[in-house]
Amino acid sequence: MDTAGSSSVPNPTKPTYACVRCSDRKVKCNREVPCSACVRHRALCIYRPPKAPRRKKTHAPHDQLVERLRRYEHLLQERGIDPEPPRSIDNPEEIPPIEQGPTPAASAETAGVAQSPMPVSAPSEPRATIFKPEVIQGRSGTRLVDNSLWSRVALEIDENEENVEEDSANDTSDDLPSDDDFGYVLGDKMPNMSPLHPSAEQIYELWGIFLENVNPLSKVIHVPTLQPAIVKAVNNIAQIPRGFEALMFSIYSTAILTLTDNDCVSRFSEPRSILLRRYISATKIALSRAKFMSSNSIVIMQALLFHLLSLRDHSEPRAVWTLTGVAVRIGQGMGMRIDGTLLGLSPFETELRRRIWWQLNMHEFRAAELCGQAKYRDFKLDETTPKIGANVNDCDMHPSMTSAPVESGKITEMLWCSFRTDLATGGAAQQERLRNAGKVGFTSEEFIAMDDLTIKDRFLQEMEEKVETKYLRFCDPSEPLQFMTLVGGRLALNLARFLTHHPRRWAQQSHVPDEEKKLVWDVVMQLLQQYDMMQSSPQLQRFAWNVPYFIQWHAVIHAMDLLRAEPLYPDATKAWRLIEALYRNNAEMLLVTDRPILLAVGNLCLKAYDARETVLSRDGRKEQVPEYIMKLRERARARKEALLERRARKTNVNVPPLHSHIEGPTSTLPSDRLLSQQFATHDHLAMPPSDDTFWLSDALVSDTFTIGAVDPMDLDTQDYDFGGSGGDAVDWAQLDAWFGDPVLANLGGR
Structure with missing residues (x-):
C-alpha cells in the first residue's frame, strides 16, 4: 500500500484513470501523482485500476459491429474516399464505448430535438478567476452556467455526467408526487395517466395541417428531422418519450386552431371547440408529465411555445402573459438569451435556438401589450443577444453540419419569421437608443405619446426603407407566404404611422388639426382593409388564424370613436363595411363575454351605430340594421338581464329592508329603478372583498365589508365609455385599464 511519501514521487507512467478519492467523489481528476484535488484537500492519493465495466446488451455482438465498421471503411477507400483518421488512443478512457443502437422512441426524441453532439463544457484545466458563461450538457438537455457561484460547481461536474444523470423527463415509470412537479401552473389538476392520441390516420392528417398552416409562420422545428420522428412515434405510440409526446399534442392543438368549425366537422367529425379543448388539455397533461418547469429540453421548449400559440386567443391575457414569462425563464436557464456561437454550441443547435428564442420573445412582446404593459421594457440588445435566424430553407440544414448555414440571397421558408424578427429588433433598438439618449425609463407607450415628430418620423423612415428594400420588393403575390408577408409588411408600416401620429398626443378630439385627423383616419381605414384581406382572402385562408391576436385595438377604437362623434364623416359608410367585416371574420x-377589451369594443360600436341611426333618422333616412349590430344588442340585453337577476337573488339574502335606506314613497318607483337605487346604496354588500382588501382594510372589525368590495359583475352594466359626454376623444388611460386591470380581466371567472 502506498504511503503519502511514496505517492508524492513522480510516476513515469501517468495513470489513465482517476484516483480512488476523485472516483468516489465523481469529480474531475487530472491524473497526476498525486492529483491536484488530493493535494488541495491534503488527502492520500491512491490509484487502483477500475473494475471492468459490465457489458451492455447490444442488438448485435461487438465483433460484428467492428467487422461492419471495417467493411464500410474498406468500401470508402475503394471509392477514393479516405475515412477520417481515428482519434489518438494515448488515453484509453477517451475512447467512447460502442453503444447500443437507439430505440425507436429515443430516436424520435433525438430527431425532434434535432441536435448534434456538442463538446462537454467542463474544462480540463482550472478556469480563470473571471468566469465566462458556458453551457453544460447532459442527457436532460443544455443548461447555462452564468455566475461565479456556479463556476466552482461546474468545475466539479464530471465530464461523464451523462452516465450518472437521471433523465426524469423521459422516465416512463409511474410517477410519485414530488416537490418539483409544477403542473399546477398550467391551471388544471394533472392526472398521471398518458393522454390519448388520435388514430394514426388523424395524426398524419394533423401533421400535414401543421406543416401547411403553422410551420411557415413559426419555424421553430426542423421538418427533415422531425418528419421521420413522427413516423417512428406513430409506429411505437406507447414508447414515446414524454417531452416528444408533449410536442406531438401541441402540434395537434395548433393544427386544430388553424381550421374552421366546418373543416373540423368534415375532417374529424367533431366540432372545433371540442377538438381544441381536448388537445389543449392533453398538452397540459403531457407538459406536466414531462416536468416542463425544470426541463432543459429543446423538445419541451418547442411544445411549450406551440401550447402558448394554441391558447392565446381564448385564454385570459394576463394568464397567457404569465405563462409566457415562465417559458422565457426556462429559455434563459437553457442559455437561449446568449447566441450559441458564444457558448460553443453546434451550428445546427445554434440556429434552432435562435428561432425559438425570437419567437418566444415576439410572443412575449404582444402578450405584454395586451395586458397593458410596455412591450420592450425588460428586453435588452447587446453583443450577446442571439442573432436573427438565418435566411435558409430546412433542406439546407442538418444536425451534423460543421459550419453555419450560408444565408441565401433569395426568398426562403424563413421569410415571414425573418421579417417579424427584424421589426421586433428595430422597435427594441429604437427604444434602447432613446434610453441611451437620456430618456430614463422610456417605454413604447411613451414613444406613442411623444410630441417630437422628428424622432418618430426618422424611425418610421428607417423602418420603411428596411421593410421595402429587404423584403417587400422581392415578394411574389402569387405565393401565399410571400403574399402574407407583402400584406403584413404594408400593415406593419401603417401601424407604425398610426403609432407615430397616435391620437393620444391630443387631449381632446376637437384639438386635433383637420390634416392630422384626416391622416390618422386614412391610416386606420387602410389597417382595417388589410386586416380584412389577411382574413378573407382565399389565398391567405390557411394563415388567417394568426391575425386576430395582432389586431391593433387602439386603431379600431379610434375609428369607432370618430364615427360616434361625427356619424357622417367622409367614408363613414366604407368604415362601417370594414367594421362589419371585422366582426364577420372574428x-x-x-x-365572448369574459374579455373586457372585446366587451368594451362592442359597447363602443353600439354607441357609434346609435349615433349614426339618430342622424339618419333626423334626415329622414333609414338603413337596415346589420346582423352583427343586432347580435351585439342582444348580447348587451342578455347580460343586463342576467345581472339584474343576479342582483335580485343577492338582494333577498344580503340587503336589509328597502324603507330603511330610501326616503320618500317607494311604491312610485319602477322596479328596475328601485333595484338600481337600492344597489347604489348597498353595492358594497354584494360580495366579500378581494384578498388584498381583506387584509389591507379594517374589514375584520366591521359587521360588513365596506372597502373596495365591489362586485365585478356590476361592471357588466357599465357603458365602457372612453370619452366624455360631449363626444371628445378617447380616454386612452381608461382604455389601458381595460387591457391591464386584473379585476376586469377576471370577469369571466366569477
Missing part, C-alpha cells in the same frame, strides 16, 4: 367578438 366571430368570437360577438360570442
Whole structure:
C-alpha cells in the first residue's frame, strides 16, 4: 500500500484513470501523482485500476459491429474516399464505448430535438478567476452556467455526467408526487395517466395541417428531422418519450386552431371547440408529465411555445402573459438569451435556438401589450443577444453540419419569421437608443405619446426603407407566404404611422388639426382593409388564424370613436363595411363575454351605430340594421338581464329592508329603478372583498365589508365609455385599464 511519501514521487507512467478519492467523489481528476484535488484537500492519493465495466446488451455482438465498421471503411477507400483518421488512443478512457443502437422512441426524441453532439463544457484545466458563461450538457438537455457561484460547481461536474444523470423527463415509470412537479401552473389538476392520441390516420392528417398552416409562420422545428420522428412515434405510440409526446399534442392543438368549425366537422367529425379543448388539455397533461418547469429540453421548449400559440386567443391575457414569462425563464436557464456561437454550441443547435428564442420573445412582446404593459421594457440588445435566424430553407440544414448555414440571397421558408424578427429588433433598438439618449425609463407607450415628430418620423423612415428594400420588393403575390408577408409588411408600416401620429398626443378630439385627423383616419381605414384581406382572402385562408391576436385595438377604437362623434364623416359608410367585416371574420367578438377589451369594443360600436341611426333618422333616412349590430344588442340585453337577476337573488339574502335606506314613497318607483337605487346604496354588500382588501382594510372589525368590495359583475352594466359626454376623444388611460386591470380581466371567472 502506498504511503503519502511514496505517492508524492513522480510516476513515469501517468495513470489513465482517476484516483480512488476523485472516483468516489465523481469529480474531475487530472491524473497526476498525486492529483491536484488530493493535494488541495491534503488527502492520500491512491490509484487502483477500475473494475471492468459490465457489458451492455447490444442488438448485435461487438465483433460484428467492428467487422461492419471495417467493411464500410474498406468500401470508402475503394471509392477514393479516405475515412477520417481515428482519434489518438494515448488515453484509453477517451475512447467512447460502442453503444447500443437507439430505440425507436429515443430516436424520435433525438430527431425532434434535432441536435448534434456538442463538446462537454467542463474544462480540463482550472478556469480563470473571471468566469465566462458556458453551457453544460447532459442527457436532460443544455443548461447555462452564468455566475461565479456556479463556476466552482461546474468545475466539479464530471465530464461523464451523462452516465450518472437521471433523465426524469423521459422516465416512463409511474410517477410519485414530488416537490418539483409544477403542473399546477398550467391551471388544471394533472392526472398521471398518458393522454390519448388520435388514430394514426388523424395524426398524419394533423401533421400535414401543421406543416401547411403553422410551420411557415413559426419555424421553430426542423421538418427533415422531425418528419421521420413522427413516423417512428406513430409506429411505437406507447414508447414515446414524454417531452416528444408533449410536442406531438401541441402540434395537434395548433393544427386544430388553424381550421374552421366546418373543416373540423368534415375532417374529424367533431366540432372545433371540442377538438381544441381536448388537445389543449392533453398538452397540459403531457407538459406536466414531462416536468416542463425544470426541463432543459429543446423538445419541451418547442411544445411549450406551440401550447402558448394554441391558447392565446381564448385564454385570459394576463394568464397567457404569465405563462409566457415562465417559458422565457426556462429559455434563459437553457442559455437561449446568449447566441450559441458564444457558448460553443453546434451550428445546427445554434440556429434552432435562435428561432425559438425570437419567437418566444415576439410572443412575449404582444402578450405584454395586451395586458397593458410596455412591450420592450425588460428586453435588452447587446453583443450577446442571439442573432436573427438565418435566411435558409430546412433542406439546407442538418444536425451534423460543421459550419453555419450560408444565408441565401433569395426568398426562403424563413421569410415571414425573418421579417417579424427584424421589426421586433428595430422597435427594441429604437427604444434602447432613446434610453441611451437620456430618456430614463422610456417605454413604447411613451414613444406613442411623444410630441417630437422628428424622432418618430426618422424611425418610421428607417423602418420603411428596411421593410421595402429587404423584403417587400422581392415578394411574389402569387405565393401565399410571400403574399402574407407583402400584406403584413404594408400593415406593419401603417401601424407604425398610426403609432407615430397616435391620437393620444391630443387631449381632446376637437384639438386635433383637420390634416392630422384626416391622416390618422386614412391610416386606420387602410389597417382595417388589410386586416380584412389577411382574413378573407382565399389565398391567405390557411394563415388567417394568426391575425386576430395582432389586431391593433387602439386603431379600431379610434375609428369607432370618430364615427360616434361625427356619424357622417367622409367614408363613414366604407368604415362601417370594414367594421362589419371585422366582426364577420372574428366571430368570437360577438360570442365572448369574459374579455373586457372585446366587451368594451362592442359597447363602443353600439354607441357609434346609435349615433349614426339618430342622424339618419333626423334626415329622414333609414338603413337596415346589420346582423352583427343586432347580435351585439342582444348580447348587451342578455347580460343586463342576467345581472339584474343576479342582483335580485343577492338582494333577498344580503340587503336589509328597502324603507330603511330610501326616503320618500317607494311604491312610485319602477322596479328596475328601485333595484338600481337600492344597489347604489348597498353595492358594497354584494360580495366579500378581494384578498388584498381583506387584509389591507379594517374589514375584520366591521359587521360588513365596506372597502373596495365591489362586485365585478356590476361592471357588466357599465357603458365602457372612453370619452366624455360631449363626444371628445378617447380616454386612452381608461382604455389601458381595460387591457391591464386584473379585476376586469377576471370577469369571466366569477
